[in-house]
Amino acid sequence: MRGPHNIWRLIRTGATLERTGAMNAVLDAFEAPKPVRLLARTLAIPFKPLGYKGDPKQPAATRALVALGPAYIKFGQILSTRPDVVGPDMALQLRVLQDKLPPFDIETAKAEVARELGQPVDTIFSEFSEPVAAASIAQVHRARLADTGEDVAVKVLRPGIEKAFRKDVDAFYLAARMVELFSPGSRRLRPMDVIEHFDGVVRGELDLRLESAAASEYAANTENDPGFELPAVKWDHSARRVMTLGWAEGIQIGDNDALDAAGHDRIELSERILALFLQHALRDGYFHGDMHQGNLKVAANGNIIALDFGIMGHIDEYTRRVYAEILYGFIRRDYQRVAEVHFEAGYVPADKNVDEFARALRAVGEPIFGMDASRISMGRLLAYLFEVTERFGMETRTELILLQRTMVVVEGVARSLNPQMNIWQVAAPIVTDYITKSIGPKAVISDLTRTARVLSRFGPRLPALVEAALIRQAETPEPAARPFKRWLMLSAVVGAGVASLLIALLDAIF
Template identity: 70%
Template sequence: MRGPHNIWRLIRTGATFERNGAMPILLDAVDAPPLARVVLRSLAWPFQWLGLKGDPKLTPVTRALNVLGPAYIKFGQVLSTRPDIAGEDLAKQLRVLQDKLPPFSTELAKKSVEDELGRPADELFSEFGEAVAAASIAQVHRARLAATGQEVAVKVLRPSIERAFRKDIDAFYFAAGVLEILLPGTRRLRPTEVIEHFDKGVTGELDLRLESAAASEFGANTIDDEMFQVPEPNWELSGRRVMVLDWAEGTAIGDNDALDAAGHDRQIIAARVLQLFLSHALRDGYFHADMHQGNMKIAENGDIIAYDFGIMGRIDEYTRRVYAEILYGFITRDYRRVAEVHFEAGYVPADRDVEEFANALRAVGEPIFGMDASSISMGRLLHYLFEVTERFGMETRTELILLQRTMVVVEGVARSLDPRINIWQVAKPIVEGYIKENLGPKALMADLVRTVRVLSRFGPLLPRMAEDALIARSQKPEAPPKAQPVKVGLVFGAGVALAFAVQWIWVAVT
């Protein structure tokens, strides 16, 4: 990292936060000690005239991040998914961070297309309109393919965005190191690890081939889902800096008047949005992690169309099962089982008291079940749950934080469509279905078959393993010579038995 440049960026950033009134809010968020507050504000205050002045209509931190530029805006968006780091209040403010920036010119976008794809944009597209959306990393144009006349969305990275982000991320690493030195209390929040997570995520978003791959995988997973569409990427016209997808034509999911005028049933759509999210998270372990109103439309036939796959969440199969059991335990109000699942998964240290933990969980669940249907919130439940588990020594799990954040967003979309929606009632069949398929006898047999199939792959190696064992032991004079055939015979016999077992179980199950 370049020290002088990063020091200057750090000074300008601190001055901008101070000028926009964001510095005390940030210091509160990281629970800075009094001495550190005095030192940092004393350093920033004299230079606040160097700071950039943001939009006064925005909240202070949002205002400062917005005026500092794309990398800071993106970092604010990432922090909005981490209430464990930023605090619930600040994370909520950051969720409304403006993600629309002034677009760059259409001519520059066309030049990027030509540079990336090797052919002029006017040759590839019979129409190429002005930008319809501009965010911190890229912007989107509506276009028409010259070869087929099909309408498409063309996403183009901002010029030199990679270099700009690299400079700012270097400064972020520098700031994280300084923060850990000046404010030792922030080490529990692992600021350097947060920047590493941000760096990895942004690096992925700066390669649109990865977003095309995300759209492709998500589309393949959900191809049989009713009332759901995913635009298909055009691989021939996509590259690192340009991505082409089918155009998503429909009514904005956030425009209730337009939905009503088009004859759509908002109650059905609200329930379907929530159920689709849970299905993707539990069934596939791969979900759209930015399902706000701006990333969904309703097609003429009532299908929900999702787009913008820059932020996706992935959960491994074991974690999905744990998450489902936790949700199901709360739905059925079996708090003892919810507590046991946390201990079995190793989320809570084994030296804690399971009964005490179960009682704490009851204090989380029962008030929520006493609420009116319109007030019941799974997102609120998860938030309270994380507070309790933190008190019992559970470490933060990033994938569950992202899941919680997305759940809150999806609930918000559902309630904007149907204010009276009962979240538990809508979620219950999805969670029950997953439990039945993945935690019952059928799932146990499937796990056994998969295990035996993995072990059976060693079958062809058993003769060679036996031979190697004989040779190795024969070269050791001290080894009892008559003991080896017995051991080798046991190994070979186990291999034969394993092969027969695999064949029998496989035939029985399939």
């Protein structure tokens, strides 16, 4: 399905932007240079009548993205959290994409729930409301469990959403392939890998059983985090296309007037949101990957409530350490160390000059640190860093795409609460604490302990492995190498024994 016929989908995208009047707004929001504007208009205007009309009651940008489909809506959701990128007017227009899209009818939702859960809706729920929120992939109903009387949220996938997303993603694959074909310089960005990553995320979001599992794991990781809570999954009433959670009562983040009226401290909330995201990403390596305003509420007690766990990010411990060291280096303005980390991790080709790279990084960091708090932006830092790494041949790191994107989204949410927030002041103690724990002497001992445990598991198998190796060696003798091989095998046996002793010692100490 990724063939040339998807060219039509891309042409219609430009035509829809033109027909809905969103083309100029989009070009202005991204400050597109004149050549790009001329090319976009030249390609779009002839096909304008073929673009989707959309809902004329909606603002132009929202109208275009809703008409184009769910993948485009997802893109708009991200932009809605970045008023510093697209401007406050555009961000406000796009915010309705988060949870205020047109819903599908309640009878269709009930039929879907009954089919998935294998029981009539009236048997499971004593009450089942009209949709209370509708987003690009699913909508939510408030209901009450018949057996316990507990209020719950029932999430139901949109009918035919899988097919709709498949069409959008197929067009994105074609676009990425065309970029690689006609712009060889872009291949280092690995556009196909980027789309494959997005495709995988979307596929996971379209199976609510996976989302239920993600919510459960996330809750286990964060149960001791003060000021943060998650609704509990109701496993007996969840399936592939239906997910039931405890009802979360609270004020939507983004409704600043309501937050102020309720007496919540928006400055403290902005700092807590950013701090929680960094803690989850660095401490757990498992973080909410879609933390826009539509997925966050503030409870009456001031706790931040996270919702919608379809997109969760995971990064391994090694990558977390690399990312933390890069942030730590920028915070300390140690550009030489930031450059060395890029080289040590293999992010920048080894044939480049580390000192030149460090000087280029200084040109990125110093102007940002010279700005006032309201203009210091992680998004701006990532944009500048992207430009520098492009010059030095760094390839796109697909494992960091979601982390970087979510960092930008979270910053946008935090700034919507407190435009004067200084992200470096909030990030510094969290990153410093993680660096201390993950790279200090105790972390080295912890790494050695885990390594020793892995080695010790081979202990019972080593005699048989050594015997088999000796038999093979006897059958095909190599006199010159035989003493070395025997020494190597003996070292393996001794190493396994030492590993076992080391584990016992370390467990006794710690």
